[in-house]
Amino acid sequence: MNxxxxxxxxxxxxxxxxxxxxxxxxxxxxxxSPPARxxxxxxxxxHEALREWGLEHWDRLGQxxxxxxxxxxxxxxxxxxxxxxxxxxxxxxxLVIGSLVGMGVAWAVVSQVRAxxxxxxxxxxxxFEDEPPGSIMASAEADRLEQLPKTFAAWGGDRxxxxxxxxxxxxxxxxxxxxxxxxxxxxxxxxxxxxxSCDLFQLVDxxxxxxxxxxGGCVLTAVAxxxxxxxxxxVGTDFVVRxxxxxxxxxxxLAGWPHTRxxxxxxxxxxxxxxxxxxAWRGLTAQASLPKDAVFAIIQIDATTIxxxxxxxxxxxxxxxxxxxxxxxxxxxxxxxxx
Amino acid sequence: MEEPxxxxxxxxxxxxxxxxxxxxxxxxxxTATLPDLALVDEVIQQTFKAVTAxxxxxxxxxxxxVWLHPVVRHAVAxxxxxxxxxxxxxxxxxxxxxxxxRPTATDIGALRRWLDECVHVLAPQARKIVxxxxxxxxxxxxxxxxxxxxxxxxxxxxxxxxAALRQCVDAKKAALEAS
Numbered sequence: 001m002n003x004x005x006x007x008x009x010x011x012x013x014x015x016x017x018x019x020x021x022x023x024x025x026x027x028x029x030x031x032x033s034p035p036a037r038x039x040x041x042x043x044x045x046x047h048e049a050l051r052e053w054g055l056e057h058w059d060r061l062g063q064x065x066x067x068x069x070x071x072x073x074x075x076x077x078x079x080x081x082x083x084x085x086x087x088x089x090x091x092x093x094x095l096v097i098g099s100l101v102g103m104g105v106a107w108a109v110v111s112q113v114r115a116x117x118x119x120x121x122x123x124x125x126x127x128f129e130d131e132p133p134g135s136i137m138a139s140a141e142a143d144r145l146e147q148l149p150k151t152f153a154a155w156g157g158d159r160x161x162x163x164x165x166x167x168x169x170x171x172x173x174x175x176x177x178x179x180x181x182x183x184x185x186x187x188x189x190x191x192x193x194x195x196x197s198c199d200l201f202q203l204v205d206x207x208x209x210x211x212x213x214x215x216g217g218c219v220l221t222a223v224a225x226x227x228x229x230x231x232x233x234x235v236g237t238d239f240v241v242r243x244x245x246x247x248x249x250x251x252x253x254l255a256g257w258p259h260t261r262x263x264x265x266x267x268x269x270x271x272x273x274x275x276x277x278x279x280a281w282r283g284l285t286a287q288a289s290l291p292k293d294a295v296f297a298i299i300q301i302d303a304t305t306i307x308x309x310x311x312x313x314x315x316x317x318x319x320x321x322x323x324x325x326x327x328x329x330x331x332x333x334x335x336x337x338x339x
Numbered sequence: 340m341e342e343p344x345x346x347x348x349x350x351x352x353x354x355x356x357x358x359x360x361x362x363x364x365x366x367x368x369x370t371a372t373l374p375d376l377a378l379v380d381e382v383i384q385q386t387f388k389a390v391t392a393x394x395x396x397x398x399x400x401x402x403x404x405v406w407l408h409p410v411v412r413h414a415v416a417x418x419x420x421x422x423x424x425x426x427x428x429x430x431x432x433x434x435x436x437x438x439x440x441r442p443t444a445t446d447i448g449a450l451r452r453w454l455d456e457c458v459h460v461l462a463p464q465a466r467k468i469v470x471x472x473x474x475x476x477x478x479x480x481x482x483x484x485x486x487x488x489x490x491x492x493x494x495x496x497x498x499x500x501x502a503a504l505r506q507c508v509d510a511k512k513a514a515l516e517a518s
Contacts, residue, residue, distance in 0.1 A: 011498040016374045016426040016478045017490070027433045037440040044371035046501050046508075049450040051370050051379075053458070054473035056451065115380050117362065117387055119355065122348075208352060212359060333362045333383065 001029050006036050007043070014047045055115055119209070119329045121220075123202060123299070124153035126325040129174045133164045137178065137200075146184045146195075148254050149203055152296075157200040158184045160322075167319045169279050172225045177323035180303040183315040195314040197304035200322070203250055204297045206290070209329055217332035218290040220245065220268070222299045222325070225281040228274035229319040235307040237320060240271040241284040242300040247293040265291045273306065281323070290329075299327065347395060354394040357403045358387055364404075365411060367447060372434055373419050375426040376476035385414040408438055426478060450508055457507035465500045468493060 009026040012018040018026065029036040124130075131137060137160050149156030159182040164175055171177040183195035212218055226239040245266040246253050253260045268288035288297070301322055305315040345353065358365075362383065369382045389410050390397075397406050412434045419428035428434065458466055464486075471482045483493040 011501070012494065013429075014374055014501075015494045015497050016423070016480065017494055018374075019425045027429055030429070030433050031436050034440065037437060040437065041371075041440065041442055043501070045447065045450065046505050048367045048370045049447050049454055050469065050473040050501070050504070051376060051476075052367075052447060053451050053454045054470070054476070057470075057474055115366065115383075117359075117380075117383060119359075119387070120391075208356070331359065333366060 001025060001036075003035070003039065006033075006039055010040055010043050014043070115333045117331050117333050119331055121204060121327040121329050122153065123204065123325060123327040125155060126327070127171070127174045128162050128176045128178045128323065131162045131176075133162055133176060135162050136160070137162055146199060148201055148257055150254070152203045152205045152250075155200055155202050157302075158182060158195075158198040160198065160200055163321075167229050167279075169227050169229045169319070169321055172281050172324035174323075177321050180317040180320040180322065182317070183305070185314070196307070197302045198315065198317055198320075199300060199302040202299045203254075204299060204327060206245075206294055206296055206329075209331070210295075212329075212331045213290050213294050214292045215332070216292055218294075219287055219330040220290055220294075220297055221285060221287045221328045221330065222268075223283060223285050223327075224301050224325040225283050225323050226272070226274075226301075226303075227279055227281050227321040227323075228276055229279040229321065230276045231318070232277040233275060235305065236273045236275045237317065238271050238273050238302075238304045238306055239282075239284060239320075239322075240269060240300075240302050240304060241286040242302075243268040243286045243288040244298040244300065245288050245290055245294045246297065247291070247295050250296050253298070265294065299325070301325065345399065350397065350399075351391060351394040353399060354390050354397050354403075355387075358390050358407070361404070361407070365407075368411065368438070368441065369415055372437065373415055373422070373428045375419075375422040375478065376473070377478075378418050378422060379476075382411070382414045382418045385418055386411050389414060412438065423478075449512070453508040453511045454504060456511070457504050460507055461500055461503060465496050465503075468496050469500050469504075472497060 006026065006029055009018060009022055009029075012022065013026065030040060128137070137155055146158050147156045158180075161179045161181050162176050163179050164177075165171060166179075169177070178200070180198040180200075183198045185195045206213060206220075209218070220243055222241055222243050224241045228237060228239070230237075243266075244261060244264040246263060247265050248263065253263065256263075266288040268286040270284045270286045272282055272284060303317050303320045303322075305317075307315070365383060365386065366379065369379050370376065373379060373382060386407075390407065393410070397403065412431055415428050415434060416431050422428070429437070458469065461469065468482055468486070471477045471485065472479060477485070479493045479497060480490055482488075483490045486493070488496075
């Protein structure tokens with residue numbers, strides 16, 4: 001096959017127009033002929049450069065920097081969505097890419113045109129499987145004070161309990177889940193009797209991803225599932241998932257909590273209000289775009305009574321559950337992001 | 340003395356870090372071998388998942404790129420099967436052969452910068468076709484439908500546009516080298 005013909009077939013390959021005998025002929029030429037391979041790479045260089053140019057311009061034109069927020073789909077839904085997404089190619093679409101069970105690989109929302117990679121971050125004991133049922137996680141000092149975690153990769157907070165399936169609610173994944181039990185006052189909090197939220201915190205070290213974060217455009221996503229199987233009641237509960245992102249030292253932020261919340265350089269929140277009788281799990285997703293100086297994050301999940309009655313006792317939560325907490329970092333991989 | 344073995348978590352961190360450092364290189368290779376541009380990100384994500392799952396099998400004393408190649412090839416082949424017949428990647432044998440012959444010293448970055456200027460030398464319709472194909476990752480058939488052209492006309496226009504852009508960037512490169 002002469003060079004003109006190979007040149008034409010390579011062009012047709014890049015134009016999604018090469019099949020049948022012509023494809024077989026080009027494959028044979030590429031397998032057998034070093035000059036054919038050299039020609040392929042010469043032409044591929046322009047094709048690759050044009051795609052990078054296209055991605056870079058897409059970003060510069062101000063397309064969404066944060067992938068669309070959506071609840072965590074199940075594995076089955078993920079695969080179905082993937083098939084649909086791949087087939088629908090003429091509109092900006094979202095590819096939802098499946099998970100690897102048991103590996104901590106969570107999920108991905110990747111813009112078709114704005115290239116991104118989703119990296120599952122290690123959230124310690126995100127499914128609450130590491131402790132036996134009945135154990136009081138994040139147990140507060142003498143059951144009086146909220147305890148923030150002192151290290152990365154550990155839960156802390158108010159009085160919460162690890163449990164197996166109970167009260168008609170089964171874990172989202174694995175064999176265990178978490179029950180919110182009681183709101184405790186934070187250190188230095190004077191309104192001891194009015195504590196209204198049962199919080200769960202975990203510190204997440206982002207240092208490992210500094211090379212990606214400093215390029216800009218990274219997004220931190222926390223997903224948690226909540227269930228309120230308690231009795232239907234007139235006073236509701238807010239379930240809230242928050243992501244607080246900080247640039248400083250964890251020690252100083254923890255020492256001044258909750259006032260140091262205001263020092264967060266980025267935050268993301270999603271909440272849902274429940275009035276009981278909702279045993280079905282609901283997914284909450286909080287996202288924060290990471291500034292380039294982000295160093296660590298605090299993931300906070302809480303159940304908060306919306307009862308504002310003066311003098312009421314500290315809130316107690318009946319059959320309020322949480323499970324399957326996951327964390328991912330979306331890293332843009334397009335040329336505009338420095339790649 | 341033997342190097343201390345990494346823990347599974349350290350091994351996974353190492354493999355993920357090495358992967359992230361090579362994303363541009365991987366993206367370019369996948370772009371060259373899988374003509375359906377809308378699937379490129381999926382290949383990258385699948386490769387990432389695969390190297391994460393197999394992190395324990397990577398020997399840190401060996402080349403990460405060599406270890407990565409079969410994983411990328413497999414992901415291109417697997418994801419590429421979902422593409423339409425005319426947009427499928429080459430067979431795995433051909434991909435292997437192309438991997439082995441890929442030039443190491445290409446300066447895509449410079450090429451991309453010159454493209455900013457060179458794209459403006461294209462006629463408006465040709466520029467629009469290039470933008471739809473490379474910015475929006477549309478297949479030429481979809482471009483043809485959108486513009487009311489025949490498929491053949493779009494193929495010709497795209498091939499000519501790439502050739503014209505190649506001429507333009509080569510001229511700029513030569514001018515830079517002469518100065």
